[in-house]
Amino acid sequence: MSMSALDTPYPLTAEQIAQFRADGFIQLPNVFDADTLAPYDREITRITLEANPHKDTPLADRDAYHRAFIQIAQVWQRSTLARELTFSRRLARIAAELLDVAGVRLWHDQALYKEPGGGSTFWHVDQQYWPMASDRSVTAWIPFQAVPVDMGPLSFGRSSHRFDIARNVAISEESDRIIARAVQEREIEEIAAPFALGDVSFHLGWTLHRAGANQTEQPRKVHTVIYMDADMRLSVDMTDTQRVDWEAFSPTTQPGEIMDDPLNPILYSP
Numbered sequence: 001m002s003m004s005a006l007d008t009p010y011p012l013t014a015e016q017i018a019q020f021r022a023d024g025f026i027q028l029p030n031v032f033d034a035d036t037l038a039p040y041d042r043e044i045t046r047i048t049l050e051a052n053p054h055k056d057t058p059l060a061d062r063d064a065y066h067r068a069f070i071q072i073a074q075v076w077q078r079s080t081l082a083r084e085l086t087f088s089r090r091l092a093r094i095a096a097e098l099l100d101v102a103g104v105r106l107w108h109d110q111a112l113y114k115e116p117g118g119g120s121t122f123w124h125v126d127q128q129y130w131p132m133a134s135d136r137s138v139t140a141w142i143p144f145q146a147v148p149v150d151m152g153p154l155s156f157g158r159s160s161h162r163f164d165i166a167r168n169v170a171i172s173e174e175s176d177r178i179i180a181r182a183v184q185e186r187e188i189e190e191i192a193a194p195f196a197l198g199d200v201s202f203h204l205g206w207t208l209h210r211a212g213a214n215q216t217e218q219p220r221k222v223h224t225v226i227y228m229d230a231d232m233r234l235s236v237d238m239t240d241t242q243r244v245d246w247e248a249f250s251p252t253t254q255p256g257e258i259m260d261d262p263l264n265p266i267l268y269s270p
């Protein structure tokens with residue numbers, strides 16, 4: 001394990017930053033090498049399979065959301081090793097530079113494993129769930145193996161963060177239907193590319209995204225880290241779903257305050 005590979009800067013070009021700002025997402029090559037990822041793959045896979053609340057329920061007996069993935073949040077609190085990956089300064093600096101903010105805090109992390117035969121992830125937008133006062137949030141999607149197209153890589157609606165589409169529709173068959181139709185009607189381009197090992201994608205909180213089914217025999221093992229502007233304030237007006245995330249992920253922050261709960265450490269500042 002190499003701490004320096006997790007923490008040294010990954011130089012972004014001006015073109016990559018401009019592309020992210022225009023498209024609302026970017027897939028970056030060679031963010032990590034196989035040796036760097038291996039211990040976190042083992043640890044986070046162990047935690048995810050142990051904590052999987054559906055391990056005794058066959059895929060066919062689950063609803064569509066729970067056929068799509070095993071979702072384990074706050075992995076960093078379960079393991080000091082996993083915490084090293086979530087707290088990677090390399091990732092956090094990329095997030096800050098893409099968001100064009102001085103520093104970033106952790107919102108939360110989560111493992112998202114799509115089992116062999118696991119279903120597709122419905123089209124949705126993330127930030128509807130988050131009680132944040134600005135749009136400066138971004139998710140790093142970090143696969144532990146290559147993700148060919150038939151394993152369900154994350155795909156994105158190009159520049160879709162600029163559209164107000166299904167922003168109050170929870171991830172469901174309904175959000176999938178509404179967004180799929182809007183993507184067609186507004187000629188939003190869906191970018192669905194395979195991931196090589198070491199690729200990491202970043203998408204804004206308001207970027208439309210989905211993932212296909214895992215039609216392979218191997219699990220699609222992915223860790224995600226969600227960052228926000230270090231100066232992010234808690235929303236004053238919240239929906240009921242945002243209230244749930246407030247209590248889970250920034251419980252000591254009051255509406256209107258900067259979110260400096262102990263659960264929201266600054267992961268990068270210059």
Ligand SMILES: O=C(O)CCC(=O)C(=O)O
Nearest residue numbers: 112121126139141211224
């Ligand atoms: O991994 C997936 O299938 C979905 C991931 C996702 O929606 C996200 O990380 O925002």
